[in-house]
Amino acid sequence: MNYSRTLEGTLLALALSATFSAIAADNWQTCKEKQQQIEKQLQYARANNNQKQINRLNIQKTDIAQNCSNEDLRQKYTQKIDKLTNKINENQRKLDKAQAKGDIDKVTDLQNKLNENKAKLQQAKQNFARFEQAAKQ
Known part of the structure; x- marks a missing residue:
């Protein structure tokens, strides 16, 4: 019995972390927008008497309320922009090097990536x- 409770707890923790990761991956939504999206889904689930979905969405809603902050989201989005900027700089260096060597196939490939x-x-x-505009509202 203890084993099954431990397993249930572990599975719940995994589900919550996966749920928050999936929600956080949504395109550039503020915490408020994420909550509104969950509310819409809850209304639909309630209208269809889908208790399993209602329970799942209530867990997501609680998780967002406890763990979501626009400042954390802002930081993640800024990191994504920085990562892409670094990729561009790296691609440009490789492209310049390939152009200097005259490697036309590599130049084409790198230009496409760039x-x-x-x-x-x-x-x-x-x-x-x-996101910034929505976060101000």
């Missing part, structure tokens, strides 16, 4: 600006 990362960075900056 363009892709620049587009991701632009999107991340736009999303972060949207």
Whole structure:
């Protein structure tokens, strides 16, 4: 019996951490927006008498209320932008080196990666600006 309670506790902890990670991964939402999204899902679950989903969403709601802060989210989003900036700088160094060597295949590949990362960075900056605007409200 003790084993099953320990297992249940472990599984619950894993589910909560996975739940928060999944919620935190949502695109650039503030804590308030995450709570609103959960509320909408709860309304739908209640309308459909889906008790299992209601229980899961209530756990998520509690987790957000206890663990979510816009400052933590802001830090994560800033780190993502920094990471992409570093990737761009690294790709540019590699591209310059490949161009100096005249390795056309590598130049093409690196140019594509550089363009892709620049587009991701632009999107991340736009999303972060949207997050900042929403966080002020």
